[in-house]
Amino acid sequence: MELNKAAWVAAALALGIGGLFAHGQIPAGDAASRQVLKTAAVEYLYPEQVTVAAGKASDVTLHFRVAEGLHINSHTPKDEFLIPTTFSIPDGVGVRLEQASYPAGEDFTLPADPTTRLSVYTREFTIQARIVASPGNHLLEGKLHYQACNSNACMPPKTIPVAIDVIGK
């Protein structure tokens, strides 16, 4: 009977230890590799779907997030060579961009050059898009063009899709 108990205890231990193994360990290299994974500098958050009055101008607030530690130029950067953040909608998709309103950038200085002030977006920001949709469902793919940097280096300019299902009623 005692041995019977011991067998069951051993079985429970085996399952427990096995569970730990099967859960998998993350080697140090894996954690390090995650750090060098390419991360999109800007991510479109929402809305995924909007319903607007067909043929009438409607305001839609688009939410974006800049990755931690990075910044992108605002729509009105302070240097002529810096690339502004812009939102656009391609022609002929049933939805027209009448106007895009951008937030003011926040002042930012690079630690190595405290005298130069940049106008940037960090963390979450929104763009107010005034759109006019024709009747029907439109799977819209807008475009956000930006150029991202951190304090030491800059990534090449990039355009990301802004996918929204626009329903014109």
Add this chain to the structure above:
Amino acid sequence: MKRNTIVLGIVFFILAIFAWVGWANWEYRKQASERLLASSAHGQLVPGQAAEGSEGVPVFNSPLKGKLAPDFTLEDLSGNKVSLANYKGKAVLINFWATWCGPCKIETPWLVELRNQYASKGFEILGVSTDDLDRDNPKTLAKDKAEIAKSAQQLGINYPVLIDGATLDKPYGGPDGLDAMPTSFFVDRNGKVVAAELGLTSKDDIEGNIKKALGE
């Protein structure tokens, strides 16, 4: 008694299977991790502090270090063809920059000073612009070139500025290309890459690598 032996046998069998699964899982993850690290060894701009060195500089492990710098021929701002091979016997700093790159503007004055300081020892800088060029539209192309020239002039660049650096994306940046500016490669007199930097470092770091390229 016999039943207990069977139970214990099964227990140890299960334990062995779990141990084997755990080991196999760990090995698989380890190999996947190594593959990922190897594929990203060309250096990338990574958000956050985790991937950065102690001074906030992105880690850059260029696979070109210790190898011959890939040769290239690019146009300068006057339309002259310039090849890396023209500089054989000299130490060369290949500096990838762009007009839209803020940190590049901080380091450029350092480069100008260092070029003045070490030119007599056989040192040259090639400033390779990675700005986009519209080759299909002559008018836009002329405007693109004028912008680069204007920026170079504003920065006081006194070394050759080469354009269309995007064509060197793969040879110098690996499979994913050059991900961030500024990126610099220090080439010794024998054409070998002795050091590489990604992102803004310091004038002292750059000077140290120039000396390395000069063999000092």
